[in-house]
Amino acid sequence: MTASLDIDLRRVLRPLGGGTHMTVWVALALLILLGTLRYDNFASAYNVSSFLGYNAMFVLISVGMCLVIMTGGIDLSVGTVAALSSVVAALLSPFGLVVALPAAVLTGLAVGALNAGLIVGLRLPPFMATLASMLAAKGTALVVSDNRAVPVDWTSDFTALGMNKIGPLVPWTIVVAGLVAFAAWHVLERTPLGRTVLAVGGNAEAAHLMGLKTRRALILVYLFSGACAGLAGVFLASGYGAGQPLEGAGWELAAIASVVVGGTLLTGGMGSVPATVAGALLFGLVFNLLNFENGKGVISLSAYWQSVIRGAFLLVVILLQVRFARLQRALT
Amino acid sequence: MSKGPSLAGRSLGGVGEPSAAPRRSRLDRRLLGLVTALVALILLNIAITPNFLDVRTLAVNVSQVSTIVIVALGMTLVIASGGIDLSVGAVMALAGALAPLILGSGVSLAQPALGLALSIVVPLLVAAACGLFNGSLVSTLGVQPIIATLILFISGRGVALVLTNGNLQTFQNPGFTWIGTGRLLQLPVQGWMALVLTLAVALVVRRTIFGRYLLAVGGNERAAALAGAPVRTVKVATYVIASTLAGLAGLIEVALISASDAARIGNLMELDAIAAAVVGGAALSGGRAPILGTLLGAAFIQLVGYTLIANGVPDEATLIVTAGIIVAAVYLQDSQRRP
Numbered sequence: 270m271t272a273s274l275d276i277d278l279r280r281v282l283r284p285l286g287g288g289t290h291m292t293v294w295v296a297l298a299l300l301i302l303l304g305t306l307r308y309d310n311f312a313s314a315y316n317v318s319s320f321l322g323y324n325a326m327f328v329l330i331s332v333g334m335c336l337v338i339m340t341g342g343i344d345l346s347v348g349t350v351a352a353l354s355s356v357v358a359a360l361l362s363p364f365g366l367v368v369a370l371p372a373a374v375l376t377g378l379a380v381g382a383l384n385a386g387l388i389v390g391l392r393l394p395p396f397m398a399t400l401a402s403m404l405a406a407k408g409t410a411l412v413v414s415d416n417r418a419v420p421v422d423w424t425s426d427f428t429a430l431g432m433n434k435i436g437p438l439v440p441w442t443i444v445v446a447g448l449v450a451f452a453a454w455h456v457l458e459r460t461p462l463g464r465t466v467l468a469v470g471g472n473a474e475a476a477h478l479m480g481l482k483t484r485r486a487l488i489l490v491y492l493f494s495g496a497c498a499g500l501a502g503v504f505l506a507s508g509y510g511a512g513q514p515l516e517g518a519g520w521e522l523a524a525i526a527s528v529v530v531g532g533t534l535l536t537g538g539m540g541s542v543p544a545t546v547a548g549a550l551l552f553g554l555v556f557n558l559l560n561f562e563n564g565k566g567v568i569s570l571s572a573y574w575q576s577v578i579r580g581a582f583l584l585v586v587i588l589l590q591v592r593f594a595r596l597q598r599a600l601t
Numbered sequence: 602m603s604k605g606p607s608l609a610g611r612s613l614g615g616v617g618e619p620s621a622a623p624r625r626s627r628l629d630r631r632l633l634g635l636v637t638a639l640v641a642l643i644l645l646n647i648a649i650t651p652n653f654l655d656v657r658t659l660a661v662n663v664s665q666v667s668t669i670v671i672v673a674l675g676m677t678l679v680i681a682s683g684g685i686d687l688s689v690g691a692v693m694a695l696a697g698a699l700a701p702l703i704l705g706s707g708v709s710l711a712q713p714a715l716g717l718a719l720s721i722v723v724p725l726l727v728a729a730a731c732g733l734f735n736g737s738l739v740s741t742l743g744v745q746p747i748i749a750t751l752i753l754f755i756s757g758r759g760v761a762l763v764l765t766n767g768n769l770q771t772f773q774n775p776g777f778t779w780i781g782t783g784r785l786l787q788l789p790v791q792g793w794m795a796l797v798l799t800l801a802v803a804l805v806v807r808r809t810i811f812g813r814y815l816l817a818v819g820g821n822e823r824a825a826a827l828a829g830a831p832v833r834t835v836k837v838a839t840y841v842i843a844s845t846l847a848g849l850a851g852l853i854e855v856a857l858i859s860a861s862d863a864a865r866i867g868n869l870m871e872l873d874a875i876a877a878a879v880v881g882g883a884a885l886s887g888g889r890a891p892i893l894g895t896l897l898g899a900a901f902i903q904l905v906g907y908t909l910i911a912n913g914v915p916d917e918a919t920l921i922v923t924a925g926i927i928v929a930a931v932y933l934q935d936s937q938r939r940p
Binding site: 304343387391393394396397398400401402403404407408409411412416518522525526529535571573574575576577578579580581583584587588591 | 685687736742743744745747748749751752753754755756757758759760762763766767868869872874876879884886915916917918919920921923924925927928931932
């Protein structure tokens, strides 16, 4: 009886990322519960939809980063790629979403291809290769935008993606981000390519010797991360009415933090896309709750506290993970 | 190539051992390459850049590059131990935010000399504590360096902003501003500081037991531990040194403009420092600490940027060129290591 219950429970939890990734879901549930009980308008349609709409960009780049980190790599270029793509999208916004969106995603893909070329072709360390492309993307964004924000064309349908919602609650951006995350999860968990990605992160040499197409997997992962960043740039321009060449600083590290909070190890070989999505939402939620707490007027924490709290939060999660890892080692 | 010499070179290189001859000559070749590139750039500038040989041109470049050099020295040590420190820019902001607060406090108004001393010592101690925090996470808890230093990267600047409430902190204290605006022999004081620190760190790496342990730990941590090297202490020490130097750089930047802006000081410094170290010959895999290379690497990146800007290339385009330099440096370094 209990055995069958166990199995059922595991089956329910598996899509969320399984046992090692549960911390993030529990934390997310607790924070949502706290917010709902403590603040009147927390669960309101306005707050939920604007929260989801804003954090869709971070969900996207975190999902891309998650796959890269699973291969044992890292992609520092995502923030400036999003900025560059937002500029590209804004410049092309008069032609409508059909032109601006693919162009911005292609921009992201191009930087992803550059990263893949440097890492797989020239065998540069991912950290240095993507650091270089991060600077290059930023420089390009500033040159293309002439060093200022590029306003979008409000008469075209470009801003529909960033502004419109399905019903009162669900912004289109989070739907798109959710679909991308689902696709990533599906590929990772259900296809040979996904197995290869994990195998590369576990032991690249062994994966190669087993005859897996490790180079192809690596190339695809960096292309995917670039495309995610490109799409995030479209959200940025579409939701805020301008291409932002200076936006995106530190996004890459926020994405890495989301991935780590989701329980994915930086050494690669394991990880969970759903838990990463939860990690990204969790970081956004910390900021959202802080706003509400200030609104209550009991305490007044300036916006500067949000980064202090996020950092402290990251520390707590890492300490917990260290503990779990030690417990696990002690048990085996 | 046989494996023997390259292995010996890896553990002893740069220490100044006669037995490490093959390794040293390779390092020297790399430094020679950098020096050649620098000389070529200087000759090019003499030819095309107006007023390049003016001492003021030199002073501007020195004052811009010296904080990068100071931070990059610590970064090179951390990288040599096999780590990385993303928090240096945030530590700069934190140290920089503290100094004006102390200079404006009651203690300083009552006893100016004590206030001046405290405004330098306290921020450096706080910076050192940040390094201790990073180092403990990395060495004692085994957290990966990128993640461990990410914590202070995120919250260090936040603390600085909270302390100053996000305001620009201005102050007037000739004694303090001297470290940013003073001149010795017509050149900025911080340039001399960077030079002296470079020589000091180079001596530490080449001539002390700490330097040997550092390269051993970075080259092969397990082997170093089995050979009795104090791995944890060495690692913690590198993070403490890196943070303290970052704190000093933060103070210099504050002194330079007699104001502290926590949102701006040290922004993206971690990238500049990593770039300088890598162009100078440091490898992210650890085990190499080419300190003079770091100085030359920083100077090279600075001079390339200056050449472009002085000749009318927009500021933004220099980022793309810097990216190209980094890729070339890492590629060359990698191909040297390959058999």
